[in-house]
Amino acid sequence: MSRFWRNVLAVGYREARVMLHDQAFLIALLVQPAIMLGLYGGVISTQPANVPWGIVDRSQTALSRRLVEDVQASGYFLRPRRVAGYSEAHALLRRGTLLAVLVIPGDFRRAAERGRPRVQLLLDGSDPLAAARVGSYVAQVAANVDVRRELRASRPPRPPARAGAIDARQRFWFNPTLRDRDFFLATIAGMLLTNISLSLTGASLVGEREMGTYEFLLSLPTSALEIVLGKLLPAVAVAYVLLLAALLGSGLCYGFWPAGSWLALFVVTLPFMLASLSVGVLVSTFARTSAQAIFLSTFFILPSFVLSGVGLPYQLMPHGVRELGGLFPLRWYQIASRRIIERGAGGAEVVVPTLMLVLFFAAMLVVVRWRMKPRLG
Amino acid sequence: MSAPAILARGLTRRFGTFTAVDALDITVASGTIHAFLGANGSGKSTTIRMLIGLLRPTAGSIVVDGIDVIRHPRRVRDRIGYMGQRVSLYQGLTLRENVEFYAGLYGIAGDELAHRWGALRERFDLGEAEAERPEDLSGGIRQRAGLALATLHRPRLLFLDEPTAGVDLHSRALFWELIQEEAAAGVTVFVTTHFLEEADYCDWVSFIDNGRLIADAPPEELRRRFSPGYRIELALPPSARAAARAALGGAERAVAETADGVCVVSPRLDGALLAAVARLAAAEPGARVRVEQPAMPEIFRRVLAEARA
C-alpha cells in the first residue's frame, strides 16, 4: 500500500479511538436518531387535524346542514361551534379559539334554487398554511355538494353525488394516503448527517489546535491532505452507521422501507458526507476556539435545514431563495434520498444530485487547501 | 506566640475512589514564607484550592486568619490574595483596565486606587505594560502583574500556585525578591512550586507526594537530615594533601583525596571548619577553594526515597 494511504489510515485510526472515548458524542449518536424517528414519524404532520371551527348558520335548512355534515365528515375538524354573528366570529378568530368560521347566509336555499349558492368562510390568516389547507378543503367539499339533488330530494341519497363539469379523479403516487410521515422520514438521514458532520470535524479540529496536538500533527511527516482525509474516514463510517439506523428505524418502527435501490442510497451518501465534512474542515480553519467553530457552524446548518426543502418544499420558495438553497449539499441529498426512498428510483435517476455533491466536495477541497497553505508553509 | 496564620488538620480530599490529598496537617506561622513542594499531580493545587475555600475537603479542618474556611469560605476573601496557575488577566482588556476591574471587586476606587496602583506599578516595574493587553506581554511581565493584582487589596495572606512556572530564570529571581519583600512586611505567603531549589527562599517547606506529607520542616533542617552536607573542595598540590586531610578531619566529617586535592563533606558549615579551610588555603599559594551547598533536588530525592521505602 502506498505511503499516502498508510498515513491516512493511521490518522483515521487515531481519530476513531478519540471518537469512541467521547461519551457525550456516543450518546448523541444514539439519541438523535431516536428523537428524529419519534418526532417525524409519529408526531409531526402538516395535515390539518383537530381544527376548531364555527358556524354562523342563518339559513337553518336541510341544505345548510348537509354542507356542515359534509365538511365535518372529512375528519379534519372538531365538532363545530355555534357562533352568533360576525362580531363573535371575529373575536373568536382573533383569540385563536377558532381557525375558521363558516357563514351561511339566510337566503342560502333560495340562492341555491337560483343556481348560485354561496357561503362565506372566515379564516384565521395568521397561520397561512393551516388557513390555506382548511380553506381549500372546505371549498372542495362544498364544490362537491350536488345542490340540485339536495333540493329535489327530501332524503338525500347516500353517497352524495358529485358536482362539477369535469370529473377529476385524483391519485397520489408513492404516498396514496398523502401522509406527511413518509415525506419526513425519507430525509431523517440527511438531517442527522448534517448535524453530526459539523461537530465531528469543526469542533474536533479546532479542539486539537486548542490542545496543541494540532501543531504536533503538522510536525509529523504527513501532508495536509493525508491529515484531512484521515480525519474524514471515521466520520464517514459514523455517517453510514447513522444512515443504517435511520433506515432500519423507519422500517422497523413504521414499516417504511426504501422503495428504491439501497445501493444507490449508500453510494450517494458518500459524496454528501464528504461535502458536509469538508465544510466542517473549512470552518475549523477560521475558528480559533471550539466555541467559535460551533457558532460558525450554525451559519451553515441553519440555512441548510431551512432552505434545502427537508421541512418545507423548496418548490414553493421564491426564485432567488430557491437557487440559494441549491448551494447547500443537503438540498441535493434530500432530492436524491426522496427519489430513492419514496419513489423507488435507482442509480440512474440520482446521477445529477450525486454529481452536484461531488462538485461541491471538490470545490471545498480546493478552498480548504488554499486556507491551510500558509499554516503549513 | 501569635496564632498560626494557616492551620489545617487532617485535610483530605477524595475524587471518587482516588484520594488526592490524604490527612495533611499544615501549620503556617504568620509572616513566613511557606513552600509547598511536590511533583505534578501530587495534590498541591488541590490543597491550595481547599485552603482558600474554592474546593470543599472531604474531611479535615481549615482555619485561615482565625476563620473557619469550610464553614465560612466567603469571609476570608477580603484577607487573602490568590494567584492561580493560569494568571487571570482578561484578554481584550489592558492591564490598567484589569486593575480597575479587580479593584472594583474589592471596593477600591478613585484616589485610593490611583495611589495604590501607582506604588505597585513602581515596585513591580509595570509602567510600560500598563496600557498593553495581556496577550501582548511576555510571561515574566504577566506573572509580575498577577502578583501585583493579588496584593492590590493589601491582603494579609498570599496564596501563590506555581507562580514561577514557565518564567525565565532572571524573572524568577526577581519574583522571589518581591515575595520576600511582602513577607518582610508581615504578609504570610503560601507558595506551591515544583522548582525544588526555590525552597531555599522560604522559611518552611512541606513536601507532598501522592497526597501525603513526607517532609515538613525548615530547609536547613531538611538539609541536615537528608543530605550528606556541604561539600568543600580544596585544590592543593599533592605534597600538602596529607596535612590538609588531617586538619580537616573531624566528627561528622568525611575527608577524601581527589584528583586535584582534598574534599571534605560536612553536615554543617561551622566556623571551625571554615577557619581551618581558610588557613590551609592561605598557606598554599595557588590553592583554590570551592564550596558546594547540597542541592535541594538531591535532598528531596533522598526524602522521597526514604518515604517510599
Add this chain to the structure above:
Amino acid sequence: MSWRRLRTLVVREMRATLRDPFTLTILIAVPLVALLAFGFVLSTEVKGLRLVVLDGSETPASRRLLADLAAHGTFVPRRVATRAALERALVDGTASAGLVIPADFARTLARPEDPRPQVQLLYDGAEAVLAGNAEVYLQALVEASGATLVRGGPPASAGVRVMPRALFNPRLDGKPFMVAGTFGFVLSFLTILITAVSIVNERLAGTFEQLQVTPATSVEILLGKLLPLGAMFTLDVVLMMLTAGIVLGVWPRGSALLLVAVSAYYVSISLAAGLLISGTSATANEAVQKTVLVSIPLVQLSGFIFPVRSMPAAVQWATTLFPATHYIALARGIYLRAEGVATLWPELAALLAFGVVLIGFALRAMGRRP
C-alpha cells in the same frame, strides 16, 4: 449582593465583548441570517409547479384546458407523448403533478346527457406537503376550466361556492407567520446555545475560579456574564424587528414595546436554561450536543412551523409545558393580530409561571459550590 460589584463585573464583560469582533458578529449576524432564511421560506401560493400532461385528445377543448391551467402561472405544463414518459417524470421528480386527458375528452363534453369527461390527476405524493397544496389548486383550476368548457350555460349540477376571507392576512402571506416564529426559534435555540457554550468556556479557561477568590459571590459572577448576554439578545430582538420590517416588509401590528418586553423576559428564561445546561457539561462540545438534543425537538413541537393541532393529543398537552410554545403564540398574537395584554394574558401567565420555575432552578445552581 453588592450592586457595585455587579456593575464592575458587567462593565468588564461588556468591554471584552464589544472588543471581540468575532463574538459581536455571531451575536448579531446569526439571528439576522435565521430571520432572512425563515422569512422567505413559507409560501402558501403555488407558482410554477411543473405539470406533465398526456393529452390523448388533442382537441381545441383539451388545449383550452391546458391553456387555463397555464394561465395563472400556477402550473408550467409540459406535454409528453406516452404514459411511460409521464410516469418517469413523476418518478424522478422532474414533475410534481401529472394530468391525463382521455382520448374521448371532447366527445364526452359534447354529449347532451352526461357531459362529464373524466381526467386523471396524478400527484407526486413523495412531496406530500407540496402535493397537498398543489392538489387544491389543480382541482380548482380544472373545475373552473370545466365550467367554461361546457356549452350552453351552467353545468348540469353545481356545487356550493365558498368565498374565503382570511382575516389578519388576506393574501395568506407566509412571511409574518415565519417572522414571528423566528423570534421564538432564535431566542430558544441560539440563545441557549451561545449562553451554554460561553459559560462552559469561561469555566474551562479558569477565569471563574479567579473570581471566586474575590469577594464577588457566585451569583454576582454569573449574573455578570448573563446580564450582558441578555442585553445583547434583547438588542437582537429590536434588530430583528427592524430587519423584518425593512427587508421583508413585516412590521408588528400590535405593540412593539410589549413584544420587546415579553422577549426580554423570554431571553432570561433561555439564559437560565443555558446556564443549567452549562452546569452539566464538561466541554463546549457536550454543551452543544445537549442544547441541540433539547432545543430542536422543543422548537419543532412549539408550533414554530408544524401545527400543534395535528400532533397526537398527549404531545399537544406536553407542548403546553414548553415556554417556547407560549412565547411563539405571544409573538404571533402581537405581530399578526395586534393582540394586547387583555387577550394574551393566558400565554403571559403560563410564560411567567414556567419562567419563574426555570429561573429559580438556575439561581439555585448558581449559588452552589463545587
